[in-house]
Amino acid sequence: MAQAAVTSEAALERRRRGAAGRRLGDQVATGLLWAAAISVLVLLALFVGYIFFLGIGSISWQFLTSPPSEVTAGGGIGPEIYNSFYILIMTLVFTVPVALAAGIYLQEYAKPGLFQTVVQFSAESLATVPSIVMGLFGLLIFVYLFGWRFSAIGGALTLTILNLPALMRVTQEALATVPDSLREASMSLGATRWTTILRVVLPSAIGPLTTGVVLIAGRIFGETAALIYTAGVSVAAGRAAYDLNPFRPAETLAVHVWYTHAESVVPDVARIGNGSALVLLVMVLLFNVTARVVGRFLTYRFTRKS
């Protein structure tokens, strides 16, 4: 064998031993990593299954549409569902343009330097503020200082501050996935930087952008602590509960889950709590699924890349 002539016996032996050891190591590592991945799946399945099991009995058309009750049994969560969407949409209307603009500026225009570093550091610091602290901040500013009392808009603005850094980050990361060679191609064809962003960079990043926005929408939908002291824990009675007026208290579904367990005196706390939790969970899961589907669809639509 030509091989044996140049390779020493000792080296061949080392290879044999080394290969056996590496094979075992590889199998163990693969097994452990697989087990870790599976455990995530199992935890999710158990969790979702349990919430379903507890909550499914509470779900009825009446439960989903009628107003909550203060003292007697039989309350529903209609206005809470409405408020959750109302505050979500308001928050997105405030958050998305600002976060998008700031992210585009930082990623596409800002030159590395003090200003960029400071903005980046501020955003990261803001992102680490606990949501309950943000809620208390909202209480001081929107409820007391502005005198809006508990209001949907106060809640939405608090959630805006809470989620702005995350969405800015999402924007930056989405834009960073677009290779510079595309920017160069566009500029070399006589495009301005802005045209390049509008026609090449944003369409190429549309997938991760939408996914990011929808996932953050899920977070906004489920946010609780920041809303307790800003949007409040009550809903107006009757038709006013479905009002578009932003200056009224607006308890959301997530807050309602907390409230029924912590403060409410109705006798069917468990039924309402479990039912609300299930609805909340299904909504948030829907957001996640939508994020994927819409992200893919838009990517294909804008870039023909599947």
Next chain:
Amino acid sequence: MMVEALVEPSIKVDVADLNVYYGSFHAIKNVSLKVEDRRVTALIGPSGCGKSTFLRALNRMHDLTPGTRVTGSVRLDGSDIYEPGVDPVVVRYRIGMVFQRPNPFPKSIFENVVYGPRIHGESGRDELLAIAEKSLRRAALWDEVKDRLHRSALDLSGGQQQRLCIARVLAVEPEVILMDEPASALDPIATSKIEDLIGVLKKDYTVVIVTHSMQQAARISDYTAFFLLGDMIEVGTTSDIFTRPKDTKTEDYITGRYG
């Protein structure tokens, strides 16, 4: 000197005393070069010699890189593109560029070709279709893609993508086309298609091409400039450079004594 003899034929791009700095690094040192109209000029030299840096100075691509400084002049038909008040955007559609790696946009083939005309304000469907067909024909790609204009450009092979990028440049109707090692990421067959294409394009366009392949420079170019460590050592007709180089450094390079 050879360069002097070239002054009489029409000069499309006249580079004088060009310096490029990346921060404190002096990447191009006082280079002057006259590029003749409707000819192919090849820039050769070992990796890191500054040939791509020089090329990118010709359509102000360095403006996009913070920390880069350019001095000297680049005259296109007599007027300096670095003069204050000159819009680099206008410069870039007079001087198009093809890059080393094919970089089609993640859009359809059609949208890639008409990108330039679109951003310059053309919106008529028929006009754009006509431009797309004309440009793709000139880039020798039309027959291969005419039935799938609205499919993703990313489904094309590397060689097709590069010809698409050339079609995209042609659609803007530039006067000068800069090519930065346009075939270095392609296989030999795709490479020869690109080379044939350059031979056709020089009837209407002035082409400046960077290449690390001396054979390629010898095959396709009329003039060759040799770069080394940021200096331009020598320029002349391609046959002179390859058969009778004046400088020993050029001779060492073309006989294979540098990497």
